[in-house]
Amino acid sequence: MLKRKLTVVLGILVLFSMVLSACAPAALPAAQPAAPAVEGEASWWRTAAQTAGCEGVTLRGISESTPPSRYAADVLAKAFEAETGIKIELEATSWDEMYTKAINDMQAATGIYDFVYIEQDIIYQYLANNYLTNLTQLLADNPELASPDFDFAKFTTFIDNFKDAEGNIYGVPMEAFLKVYLYRKDLFSDPAIQEAFKAQYGYDLAPATTHAQYRDIAEFFTQYGRDNGLDLWGTTVQGNTGHASSFYEFFESIAPTFGVYNWGINMDNWKATVENGGEMNSDKAKEALAFWVDMLNYAPPEATASTWDEVAASFAAGRAAQGWVYGENAAWIATDPDRSRVVGNVGVALPPVAEGVMEDAESGVGYIGYYDGGAFGLPVSSKNQLCTLLWLQYIGQESVQADWAIAGSRIVMESTYDDPKVQEVDAKVDGYYTLMKEAGPLFRGAPPFPFHAALREVVQPYIWKALSGELTPAEALDQAAAAADAELVNLGYGQ
Template identity: 25%
Template sequence: MNHLLRTSTALAMALTVMGSPAFADMDAARAFLDEHIGDLSVLTREEQEAELQWFIDAAAPHAGMSINVVSETITTHEWEARVLAPAFSAITGINVTHTLISEGDVVERLQTQLQTGENVFDMYINDADLIGTHWRYQQTRNLTDWMEGEGAAFTNPMLDLDDFMGISMGMGPDGKLYQLPVQQFANLYWFRHDWFTDPEIMAEFEAEYGYPLGVPVNWAAYEDIAAFFTGREIDGVKVYGHMDYGRRDPSLGWRHTDAWLSMAGASDLGLPNGVPVDEWGIRVDEDFRPVGSCMNRGGATNSPAAVYSIQKYVDWLNDYAPAAAAGMNFSEAGPVPAQGNIAQQVFWYTVFTADMVEEGLAVVNEDGTPKWRMAPSPHGAYWQEGMKVGYQDAGSVTLLESTPVDRAQAAWLYGQFIASKTVDLAKSHYGLTFVRDSTINHESFTERAPRLGGLVEFYRSPERDLWTDTGFNVPDYPRLAQLWWQNIGDASSGLRTAQEVMDSLCEQQEAVMARLERAGVQGDVGPKLNPIMDDEYWLSQPGAPWPALEDERGTPITIAYEDLIRRWTE
């Protein structure tokens, strides 16, 4: 398996040389299959070759064209850029430049193209969190109509949309598909299973706190566990009970828009993410028109639950995380638990799983099994049964209307190729960001599951559907997302209180929505702000925003990991 998964520089160079119309044939396809796929496909070799022959034939009208694709820099996309892009170029004769940049830069480039109409990139791989933006602006090709119209001759008959586990994330309220998933990840709780099951540590914890050490169900238990482990020395290493990041950076916004408020209990009950009030605190009406963010318009961005969530974030970062964490961003902080001095992380991105399973790491046993496990994230004091459980998203193929038709057709071929049944299993073994049911259910992942700390069990469980992305309420993700990191940065640095930060944030979100309303650029699905009323009016109404609790701690609750994983597997 390792032989099949490694990236071959030599082959990549050879495929690049071959990447011209004259060499767009099955010779390049077979070389790619031999080197990088082998048995790691849900298709037989005959079916693989048939699918690649379809790509060769479909690409013929655009052979010789050069297209530009952009995605964020994560392990999965690195494999696509290093391996799949040159292979696609060689196989089809369409030359692909797959650019890797930060997620914040991806959103910035996409926003530029939306605003100017100039074709910056022919295809974006961006999060389905932008579905509310794409649906409202109608500047993104809806793939449902595209596959029946200008993209019909370039749509793979083996695409099998029903096989995509997160396909609904890219659909708008109109039922149309705007984005096709090519990588998917969730946010879960991460912890050192070896420490949590050590008899001496378990006995000491229970003696001190009066309840068993286990997976924390709520934030009260998480906080106790963080305090217990912070400052301890285990195997000669100083341990911290929590890990996070606080640098003023676009990724600081994702840390919180990725359902942090809803985990605290700030949003409404109901899936996918709470209607009428979502995890950004934005309220919509029955037509999904955003009507407010502040409590005085019915929103919840500055509600007691939201302020509580930000205060806990700041307290835990300062009290239980390494001092360096305050100066880190998403990419820098993600691999830190692999260094072996972190006991748990409340909100850990499974996209970093590939960085946590390499041989020789402090968190991996000699036999290759992990010392850590993943589980559902604990919830805050305001959380109620029926609220959003956690965050999940899909990096997805997005074709903008401003991209010329022929370039969009060529890019669509590449987008389907990197998520095709021929390649998806091998790609998923490399990056561990699953998008297909056929992939996660393949026997090779049954074999590998014990080395992945619960990831396979999670994605095979129906419970995965309770983890959802940012939904339809956010009318302009690029504009609103930048407000979050700028404001939260003031909280993480201590410049302003949590209440001041969230008051400012909700007002700024409403200012953007008011401009969109005046401009009318989103038609009858754009914002239509509610009149300002007293906060108490909305706090007295059913649902979010929820009134303040007298006790924002509650009784700490833990559960044995074995009981929890049984729920996923049975």
């Protein structure tokens, strides 16, 4: 009896697993290792690995699970291992977990990780704590391990984010992109839609250049989706009410377009409140937050649960007509039919700005959005410094950049812009790479705060409360600015 029952149960399990296997997506094609530039260089890597005694060594790294990181793990790591005999174990995980693990490792000096992802905004914290190895010095001390195909000078000015006051470099840039304004070209160019829009608002439908236009477009397409029974809304909002991503969208993408820079912190006296010289609760900041919170009315229902990943997924699913989207997702949204329903219909433009902001950006006083990115750095606690130096140079070769740029919409070297493969994709992404090259200087990374995460943790609950309607935008920013002032004093700034 028991035997019969067991047979039945096992039979069901086998059948179930067969069904699951049948439903599973086809296996991904094997990653193509980046081809070495020339035969001689390949042997240079092997020789260098032998010189440094690195053959058979395993290097462990941690990074956020982004398209560029996954390319590094799936393609570059394998190619590097084939050339040098050094194995790379790159843990691509969530943004939160990445920081937790990396900081804990470096703080305790346990040496688990040989390389860590350093986002542009966290570098100042890491430098202040002497977590990172000076790569300029390490290369100078070990000239025999300096690759002929690696040169810091070949990187874009983005590499400046990873320098100390003396110009020493602490990270090899591996991704850099803009948070751009994406819109649906198919919708924006539809004659019937254009006509309806003009009839309703009195001007032509085009990518928004002002916040008022952005709001009109968002309102129009939300209503359009409703009227036509479509899962379509007017805008994305990275408005997760329990995750730092919403804090970043507001302070690094929305507030600057209203003329509020550096999170509204006065960098001369480290104060946030208007009464102390800051701008976090200024009228401009309150207007920005009110605008952004209002956008939730025209955003898909998942907006308050969306981080950067979900925003990209929502746009790729065709659920939003426009939005601020991280550029690292632009290429796959525009070109990958397996993941995106808007292939061929993605438009790229500069975000809308308030009066005077573009002039601020052009003169260098301000900026119109976020220039994000990161580098791989070598923790002081790593026990494989020289082997990691080889790996960092390997990913910093000119020859691996073009394919990486296509896979991850990231460019860290000037020469990559001119690569034919990149230019081909550029056309499909409505000139995203060209926009990055030409308008990149109008965008800026996070302000150089050594207290970045600590301050963010204090301020973000108020942004979440504004998004959930628990506080008005004005109340939220007044309370946030007061809390920021108190925390900065607590951290030893702005006494």
